[in-house]
Amino acid sequence: MAENKVQLTKSDRQKVCFRHQFLQGSWNYERMQNGGWCFAMIPAIKKLYTDKDDQIAALKRHLEFYNTHPYVSAPVIGVTLALEEERANGAPIDDVAIQGVKVGMMGPLAGVGDPAFWFTLRPILGALGASIALSGSIMGPLLFFFAWNIIRYAFLWYTQEFGYKVGSSIAKDLSGGLMGKVTEGASILGMFIIGSLVERWVSISFTPIVSQITQSEGAYIDWANLPAGSEGVKEALTAYSSIGATALDPVKTTTLQANLDQLIPGLAAVGLTLLVCKLLKKKVSPIVIILALFAVGIVGRLLGFM
Numbered sequence: 001m002a003e004n005k006v007q008l009t010k011s012d013r014q015k016v017c018f019r020h021q022f023l024q025g026s027w028n029y030e031r032m033q034n035g036g037w038c039f040a041m042i043p044a045i046k047k048l049y050t051d052k053d054d055q056i057a058a059l060k061r062h063l064e065f066y067n068t069h070p071y072v073s074a075p076v077i078g079v080t081l082a083l084e085e086e087r088a089n090g091a092p093i094d095d096v097a098i099q100g101v102k103v104g105m106m107g108p109l110a111g112v113g114d115p116a117f118w119f120t121l122r123p124i125l126g127a128l129g130a131s132i133a134l135s136g137s138i139m140g141p142l143l144f145f146f147a148w149n150i151i152r153y154a155f156l157w158y159t160q161e162f163g164y165k166v167g168s169s170i171a172k173d174l175s176g177g178l179m180g181k182v183t184e185g186a187s188i189l190g191m192f193i194i195g196s197l198v199e200r201w202v203s204i205s206f207t208p209i210v211s212q213i214t215q216s217e218g219a220y221i222d223w224a225n226l227p228a229g230s231e232g233v234k235e236a237l238t239a240y241s242s243i244g245a246t247a248l249d250p251v252k253t254t255t256l257q258a259n260l261d262q263l264i265p266g267l268a269a270v271g272l273t274l275l276v277c278k279l280l281k282k283k284v285s286p287i288v289i290i291l292a293l294f295a296v297g298i299v300g301r302l303l304g305f306m
Contacts, residue, residue, distance in 0.1 A: 005089050006048055008081060013164065015043040017157050020077055023070045032067035037077070044081055048088035058084070061095050068106035069113025074156045076105045078163020101167075108188075121151065202269035206256040206306060213252045219243065220250045 019040040026035030038059055045058045068076065079101055087093040125144050133140025221239045226232035239247050246252050260267050279289055300306030 006085070008044055008047060008085055008164075012043055012047050013081065013160065014157075016040050016077065016081065017074070017153075017160050019043070020074065020156060020160070021153070023073055031063070031065045033070075033073075034063050034066045037066045037073075038062040040077060041080070041084075044084060048084055061098060064099055064102075066102060066106060068110040069117070071117055071152060071155055072109040072113040072159070073106070074159040075163035075166075076102055076109065078160040078165075079105065079167035080163075081160075082164050082167025117152075122148065198266065198269050198273050202266075202273055204268040204272060204306070206260065206268065207304060208256045209253055210256055210259055211254045213254075215246070215250055215252050219252075220247050 019042070020036075022039065023033050023036035025039070027033060028035065041058070041062045045055055045062075049055045049058055062080075080098060083093050083098050083101060087098070125147050129140040129144030129147075131140070132143060220243070221236050223236075226235055257268075264270075276289055280286065297306065
């Protein structure tokens with residue numbers, strides 16, 4: 001039995017890794033990255049399954065919905081390769097288990113890729129390349145191009161290999177809860193990253209005025225009695241620096257948003273995010289949620305509430 005065991009070679013896995021670079025090449029609104037994912041899996045499917053019907057079934061299995069950051073998708077495809085390999089060798093791994101692994105990992109990991117690559121690595125390399133290019137050197141854009149692609153491809157390959165090794169352990173311990181621990185850890189990390197980015201991504205401002213109080217003299221800038229010329233500008237800037245934005249007007253206006261920010265900054269954004277998550281959990285269509293948010297925003301603006 002061991003002699004007939006089919007196994008993916010390093011060359012097979014390299015072919016998958018190369019194709020995986022084009023994960024978003026056939027992105028669509030129905031199943032998003034499923035076409036690119038299936039395209040990446042083809043070399044492995046051909047190696048693991050010689051029967052045409054088995055190959056067709058595998059292709060259909062990997063045309064299900066899939067969507068995550070294109071780089072952190074590498075460990076997911078590594079785990080999937082290991083599960084497909086064990087399945088091809090007779091392990092009791094069904095379609096539901098393989099799809100469950102993909103879904104369980106793709107969501108949490110999606111929140112890790114953006115801050116790591118788009119918001120950290122790429123700006124750093126871009127700034128470095130731009131600073132060199134400003135001196136008139138061609139090395140600036142070349143540095144950015146080669147450094148970015150070397151780091152990107154190295155990450156794809158080594159995290160895919162890591163996923164492949166972890167996937168082999170999962171396949172040998174299907175009842176031991178290892179997959180649960182992996183997805184739980186990824187979920188915790190992904191939720192932490194997403195939570196920290198809510199303030200950046202979600203913006204809500206409530207405009208209703210809670211109170212208006214006339215400030216005492218000296219608590220605001222008396223624009224009519226400022227000295228002429230630069231002295232007046234200096235006095236105004238000094239007052240603004242020491243008092244703050246309330247120094248611009250003799251009437252101190254407090255809005256609902258200001259009170260919320262004093263209570264917990266970003267409270268409304270977190271509340272909206274949690275509400276959307278709850279609606280998604282109740283199987284409410286994302287399109288319905290998006291349209292509802294548009295409607296609330298437009299009505300709120302027309303009524304002067306937002």
